[in-house]
Amino acid sequence: MVFIQDENGTNGAGDVTTRPRQGSRSLPMMTDVLGYSLNDRLLFAVPKKGRLHQVCLDLLHGSDIQFHRHSRLDIALVKNLPLALVFLPAADIPTFVGEGRVDLGITGRDQVAEHECIVPPTETTGVEELLDLDFGKCALQVQVPQKGSLAKPEDLIGKNVVTSFTNLAVQYFRRLEAEQAGNATNGDSNGQAKLKTAIKFVGGSVEAACALGVADGIVDLVESGETMRAAGLKAISTVVSSSAILIKSKHASDPKLVELITARIKGVITAQKYVLCTYNVERSKLDAARKITPGRRAPTVNALEEDGWVAVQAMVLRRDIAIAMDKLTEIGASDLIVTKIENSRTGD
Ligand SMILES: Nc1ncnc2c1ncn2[C@@H]1O[C@H](COP(=O)(O)OP(=O)(O)OP(=O)(O)O)[C@@H](O)[C@H]1O
Ligand SMILES: O=P(O)(O)OC[C@H]1O[C@H](OP(=O)(O)OP(=O)(O)O)[C@H](O)[C@@H]1O
Numbered sequence: 001m002v003f004i005q006d007e008n009g010t011n012g013a014g015d016v017t018t019r020p021r022q023g024s025r026s027l028p029m030m031t032d033v034l035g036y037s038l039n040d041r042l043l044f045a046v047p048k049k050g051r052l053h054q055v056c057l058d059l060l061h062g063s064d065i066q067f068h069r070h071s072r073l074d075i076a077l078v079k080n081l082p083l084a085l086v087f088l089p090a091a092d093i094p095t096f097v098g099e100g101r102v103d104l105g106i107t108g109r110d111q112v113a114e115h116e117c118i119v120p121p122t123e124t125t126g127v128e129e130l131l132d133l134d135f136g137k138c139a140l141q142v143q144v145p146q147k148g149s150l151a152k153p154e155d156l157i158g159k160n161v162v163t164s165f166t167n168l169a170v171q172y173f174r175r176l177e178a179e180q181a182g183n184a185t186n187g188d189s190n191g192q193a194k195l196k197t198a199i200k201f202v203g204g205s206v207e208a209a210c211a212l213g214v215a216d217g218i219v220d221l222v223e224s225g226e227t228m229r230a231a232g233l234k235a236i237s238t239v240v241s242s243s244a245i246l247i248k249s250k251h252a253s254d255p256k257l258v259e260l261i262t263a264r265i266k267g268v269i270t271a272q273k274y275v276l277c278t279y280n281v282e283r284s285k286l287d288a289a290r291k292i293t294p295g296r297r298a299p300t301v302n303a304l305e306e307d308g309w310v311a312v313q314a315m316v317l318r319r320d321i322a323i324a325m326d327k328l329t330e331i332g333a334s335d336l337i338v339t340k341i342e343n344s345r346t347g348d
Contacts (some may be wrong), residue, residue: 001054014024045105062268110242117167162215
């Protein structure tokens with residue numbers, strides 16, 4: 001049972017009934033709960049747990065998407081927009097959005113790739129990527145024990161591989177086996193020889209599988225590499241590179257609201273990526289200063305009361321700001337101030 005909560009934060013159990021949604025779809029919908037209907041609301045799926053959960057909540061907060069969610073409830077109505085949040089496991093979000101049951105979602109690109117292995121997108125189904133959210137960066141990698149004879153992915157052919165991403169792993173080893181057999185294919189399973197490599201599913205702590213003798217190698221996510229190193233593993237190949245993405249259904253019910261939410265989220269992501277740098281510099285050094293801080297379009301330059309000096313303001317990538325400040329200091333810039341950007345609309 002999925003529960004729903006009204007705008008005032010009151011709890012209520014939600015019946016699941018079949019109702020046509022507004023727009024072109026006819027969908028099973030949770031409706032008429034405590035007098036509130038979801039039919040007029042855009043549905044937005046958010047990871048309910050795991051690595052992406054808190055970052056997504058912060059992103060919603062930064063985008064002024066206001067809601068109150070009771071800890072036991074998987075749906076929360078948004079107070080200030082015709083939107084309802086649906087809290088789902090990251091792995092399930094591509095299914096709900098891909099089938100058009102939910103309009104928008106945030107999940108990892110790896111989860112979309114895993115889903116698309118078994119449910120390839122068609123003209124009317126599957127998800128569209130709206131934004132790369134620049135967090136949740138990781139890579140799905142083939143890993144083997146540091147000590148041992150396995151050195152390349154081909155060495156795992158015919159052996160045991162453990163993963164939570166069985167579809168991507170099957171596709172990967174199917175291609176590898178076909179290549180080894182001198183019969184390269186696009187990885188499609190139709191008419192292919194039986195897979196020699198055994199791909200086994202585990203839901204978590206995949207890294208323990210080799211040490212416990214369940215696997216010869218694993219296919220698992222790596223970010224910092226700490227888990228892999230601690231488990232005595234090394235990466236020998238990358239299956240998919242991933243980050244969190246905003247996705248939409250091909251039948252999203254309210255395109256204007258989708259656009260508004262995308263713009264708000266993009267504003268927050270951009271704000272997090274950049275800082276605002278202001279400083280004073282001699283006008284004779286302005287060209288050099290411009291090269292160091294070109295801004296997104298161009299820096300803002302204002303005359304100072306003091307002759308021969310200007311004040312400059314420009315957005316600078318957060319990761320580049322220390323080097324930019326070093327270089328500005330070298331050309332004689334002074335009064336450098338770096339400010340956090342709370343939110344932004346950059347127009348592209
Ligand atoms: N170490 C990591 N660093 C960055 N992103 C990650 C990492 N691990 C997973 N992710 C991203 O987060 C998504 C969800 O993974 P996670 O394991 O947190 O979800 P979960 O299985 O729902 O949660 P849990 O593991 O708590 O049950 C992954 O598909 C991936 O895109
Ligand atoms: O490279 P690292 O920064 O160490 O991150 C990688 C780890 O993060 C993920 O697991 P998570 O911690 O989410 O838990 P899980 O094993 O239960 O999936 C992933 O499955 C790795 O185990």
